[in-house]
Amino acid sequence: MAAEDLELSAALVPDAAGRQPVLAARDLHKAYGRVVAMDGADFDLYPGEILGVIGDNGAGKSSMIAALAGAVRPDSGEIWLAGEQVRFANPMEARAKGIETVFQTLAMAPALTIVDNLFLGREYRKPGFRGRWLRALDRGRMRAEARKHLSELGLATIQNIDQVVETLSGGQRQGVAVARACAFGSRVIILDEPTAALGVKESRKVLDLILDVRRRGISVVLISHNMPHVFEIADRVHIHRLGRRIAQVRPDQISMSDAVAIMTGAMPPPTDDDQGRT
Amino acid sequence: MSKRSWLACGAAIATLCLGVSTAQAQDDILVGLITKTDTNPFFVKMREGASEKAKELGVKFQAFAGKFDGDNDTQVQAVENLIAAGAKGILIVASDTKAIVPTIQKARDAGLLVIALDTPLEPMDAAQATFATDNFHAGELIGEWARRSMGDEAASKAHVAFIDAHESQPTVDVARDQGFMKGFGIDIKDPARRGDEDDARIVGHEMGEGSEVGGRNGMETLLQKNFDVNVVYTINEPTAAGAWEALKAAGKADGSVLVTSVDGGCPGVKNVADGVIGATSMQFPLLMASLGVEAIVEHAKNGTVPAPSEGLTFTNTGVKLVTDKPVEGLESITSEEALKICWG
Amino acid sequence: MSSDDTPHFSEHAGPGRRVINFLHGNPTIIPFLVLVIGLAIFSLIVGKRFFHPFNLSLVLQQVTVIGMLALAQTLIILTAGIDLSVGAIMVLSSVAMGQMALTLGLPPEIALLAGIAVGAACGALNGLLITWLRLPPFIVTLGTWSIFNAFVQFWSGGQTIRQQEIAADAAILQWTGTALQLGAWRLTLGSVLMLGLAGLLWYMLNRTAYGRHIYAVGNDPEAARLSGISTRRVLFSVYLIAGAICGLAGWVLIGRIGAVSPLGGGSANLDSITAVVIGGTSLFGGRGSILGTLIGALIVGFFRNGLALAGLDVLWQEFSIGCLIIMAVGFDQWLRRISN
Numbered sequence: 001m002a003a004e005d006l007e008l009s010a011a012l013v014p015d016a017a018g019r020q021p022v023l024a025a026r027d028l029h030k031a032y033g034r035v036v037a038m039d040g041a042d043f044d045l046y047p048g049e050i051l052g053v054i055g056d057n058g059a060g061k062s063s064m065i066a067a068l069a070g071a072v073r074p075d076s077g078e079i080w081l082a083g084e085q086v087r088f089a090n091p092m093e094a095r096a097k098g099i100e101t102v103f104q105t106l107a108m109a110p111a112l113t114i115v116d117n118l119f120l121g122r123e124y125r126k127p128g129f130r131g132r133w134l135r136a137l138d139r140g141r142m143r144a145e146a147r148k149h150l151s152e153l154g155l156a157t158i159q160n161i162d163q164v165v166e167t168l169s170g171g172q173r174q175g176v177a178v179a180r181a182c183a184f185g186s187r188v189i190i191l192d193e194p195t196a197a198l199g200v201k202e203s204r205k206v207l208d209l210i211l212d213v214r215r216r217g218i219s220v221v222l223i224s225h226n227m228p229h230v231f232e233i234a235d236r237v238h239i240h241r242l243g244r245r246i247a248q249v250r251p252d253q254i255s256m257s258d259a260v261a262i263m264t265g266a267m268p269p270p271t272d273d274d275q276g277r278t
Numbered sequence: 279m280s281k282r283s284w285l286a287c288g289a290a291i292a293t294l295c296l297g298v299s300t301a302q303a304q305d306d307i308l309v310g311l312i313t314k315t316d317t318n319p320f321f322v323k324m325r326e327g328a329s330e331k332a333k334e335l336g337v338k339f340q341a342f343a344g345k346f347d348g349d350n351d352t353q354v355q356a357v358e359n360l361i362a363a364g365a366k367g368i369l370i371v372a373s374d375t376k377a378i379v380p381t382i383q384k385a386r387d388a389g390l391l392v393i394a395l396d397t398p399l400e401p402m403d404a405a406q407a408t409f410a411t412d413n414f415h416a417g418e419l420i421g422e423w424a425r426r427s428m429g430d431e432a433a434s435k436a437h438v439a440f441i442d443a444h445e446s447q448p449t450v451d452v453a454r455d456q457g458f459m460k461g462f463g464i465d466i467k468d469p470a471r472r473g474d475e476d477d478a479r480i481v482g483h484e485m486g487e488g489s490e491v492g493g494r495n496g497m498e499t500l501l502q503k504n505f506d507v508n509v510v511y512t513i514n515e516p517t518a519a520g521a522w523e524a525l526k527a528a529g530k531a532d533g534s535v536l537v538t539s540v541d542g543g544c545p546g547v548k549n550v551a552d553g554v555i556g557a558t559s560m561q562f563p564l565l566m567a568s569l570g571v572e573a574i575v576e577h578a579k580n581g582t583v584p585a586p587s588e589g590l591t592f593t594n595t596g597v598k599l600v601t602d603k604p605v606e607g608l609e610s611i612t613s614e615e616a617l618k619i620c621w622g
Numbered sequence: 623m624s625s626d627d628t629p630h631f632s633e634h635a636g637p638g639r640r641v642i643n644f645l646h647g648n649p650t651i652i653p654f655l656v657l658v659i660g661l662a663i664f665s666l667i668v669g670k671r672f673f674h675p676f677n678l679s680l681v682l683q684q685v686t687v688i689g690m691l692a693l694a695q696t697l698i699i700l701t702a703g704i705d706l707s708v709g710a711i712m713v714l715s716s717v718a719m720g721q722m723a724l725t726l727g728l729p730p731e732i733a734l735l736a737g738i739a740v741g742a743a744c745g746a747l748n749g750l751l752i753t754w755l756r757l758p759p760f761i762v763t764l765g766t767w768s769i770f771n772a773f774v775q776f777w778s779g780g781q782t783i784r785q786q787e788i789a790a791d792a793a794i795l796q797w798t799g800t801a802l803q804l805g806a807w808r809l810t811l812g813s814v815l816m817l818g819l820a821g822l823l824w825y826m827l828n829r830t831a832y833g834r835h836i837y838a839v840g841n842d843p844e845a846a847r848l849s850g851i852s853t854r855r856v857l858f859s860v861y862l863i864a865g866a867i868c869g870l871a872g873w874v875l876i877g878r879i880g881a882v883s884p885l886g887g888g889s890a891n892l893d894s895i896t897a898v899v900i901g902g903t904s905l906f907g908g909r910g911s912i913l914g915t916l917i918g919a920l921i922v923g924f925f926r927n928g929l930a931l932a933g934l935d936v937l938w939q940e941f942s943i944g945c946l947i948i949m950a951v952g953f954d955q956w957l958r959r960i961s962n
Contacts, residue, residue, distance in 0.1 A: 091848065091850075092850045095850070103848065105844065105845075106845075107842075107844065107845040107848040107849065108842070108845055109837065109838045109841040109842040109845045109846065109908060110841060110842060110908075111837065111841040111908040111909045112834070112837055112838060112841060112908075116834055116837075116838075117845075120834065120835075120838055120845070120846070120849040120851070121835075121846075121849035121850035121851050122849075122850070123831035123834060125831070134825075134829075134830075135830045135831070135832070136829050136830065137829055137830060137831060137834070139829075160643075163643065164646050166646070167642075167643050167646055
């Protein structure tokens, strides 16, 4: 690493167990004309944790997440993935490095099957002549892997993986989207409002699903407006306000209403410097 | 700009307009031609004939056409455009002979002379004059030819297939169809309507829309209805060419089926020479168009309206029977002779 | 954590739900049933004249040209687009072939390939205007329909090249009209070509990633984009391929009518859309199949043929086709609505 990198990565603070963040950002700036989306935003995600990200509408958290996922290029600032500095030109590059995003709209084509959606854009082709020249899809392999990924996440009871996605319930669709995010060797999964469109029972299932994902060693960024959900499963909470991170807190050390107050600016952020580390 | 400059500009423009309008008032006669489509060589020839005559007489000429056979809307707009452009007269081959009438009336009210070409309007006097082939007579000629060619069998063993143009029964379609039937000896009942006949020799009517594809499809369907078809009437030569392909595919292209048509286009005449078409009635679209232009110029100069041919309600531009298998008692010309005067 | 805590989504679908799910996955069943029922009814009414291999194969020949255009149209409609210029492209390609072989004197094989290339070029123009200028397909192809028709007029001079001239100098252009006798069934090489093309397209749509991408772009372009698919490239290529297919259809047209004619093709675009829609492909994109389109074309052909043989007036053919279209679209809408 260059001397510059070394100096800046010294700014990356290890957690209590001494591990470096798996995904981090420092001093991100982004402006759209006169509108400032990111004003020196920082970000830390440690391995194997669920990080809740909360912030009011217009606080700029979507821009920051978009930058981390490669959908937006920051005007300035640095991003590190597993200690290595990265610069993403598009979401595909981020995906290639192991950052998967589950968008609010799920980004699944409703008329296509679960298998089709799982592998959309990264289909497997049959080996040899049939794959190279006839460009034949290896449907058997894709179906087998789809079934494997679904059952790993406890979604085995979706009987027919050749079912089209629009016949699934909201929670099932969310499950398939999460399974897709986990399926390709990802290190980080970003979930954007996963329970926003779901009822109580299905939200419960999705939350359990997220815990399962963490159990598999994948770090999770959970963006949500639903405070009870965030406080239930997040290990730490990143509070975003006015284009930057103003606090990192632990749900067991602060009340929900205080967190909301900090988020809206009604209450100043805590002054202690432990950054909510475990 | 100063006030004086504005005034100067205004004066200049006013003079220009005055000059242009007076120039217009003198002898800038505009003649318009509106055909059904501009793809059918029949109409292409008409346009050529009209354009040449207009150049010869030193008048302006504009041509319009519908997008397809049956496209009334485009023709309505063309009439309106010509009225707005100050045309002195309109020559029109109407796609929908009834629906165009109100618009024609507008043109007449605006002082234009409207002449129907080839296809009479319904009612015929909606146009001040009609220059057309006697389509009924054209059909009669080929019907007669077919009857005489079959001889005694025409009354007993004939199975006649009809491939017309449109379901909506435009005048030219009905006239030729009914003319053929009369010539062939079928009781046509109401000559203004097609389909009210009950002669057992009629296999059926199919609509081919005047194209080869329609001719083929129509012929196939009629063969399915009765494989023993031995006489075919087609509305025009492209239809006949398509019908021939179907006959060929059915193994009936051996001369056992008499194929008749109307038009007299050069491809059609060549088909007579090749034995595809047995007989066709030749029309003279160039004559129709040039006579029409002349009539409009005459009317613009001294208000005369063209008079119809004797005994008819329209000006007959003539029809000739073209066949290489002439029959006794029916005047005809051979395909070789016809090639010299054909169009397209 | 114990295994009871692993999340699972229960799936107790009632019989009604299961039928709906089945229809979702196999929407082609409905047009297939309509075809079978139609064949049965006409066989009863008309009798052996209808349900005879000769007549059935005749209908296949009659729907071949429109069927090929419908195959091209299927690809485009799957991407939630539409192409009103398919008929014009077909006629322009056939005129190009004829004029190049007979007027310009090129070797017939070259003229044939060049004619198909003309079709592909027309498709590429459509694709460019739609992806680059981002204009709606309906508007673009409405315009190119007129433009291509103008070229037809210009290039042919309104003249038809007769069957005899083609047979003499460029017989290969009529090759698709050659008949094949298989027992009592009579096919043309053109029909065989169409069926072969249908098979190829089926393979492309169902067994390759590109096919999946076509469906995805039509069904949810945003999802496709977020999955790394270049929607512009997919759309452009679809229109290009469709144009080439229309060029092939021009070749089949010459085989059918023997001549190269600037007439015809007038309502071919709407006829192709009719076949696609009746075959169960959704105009909203992302749903449909090649098999459905073939069935749709056959349905139209058999209804026309059956009603004509039954002695009914031509207007009943138009009426029944109209009803079929509305039923097909209505059914598609119903399927979509109950899934939400």
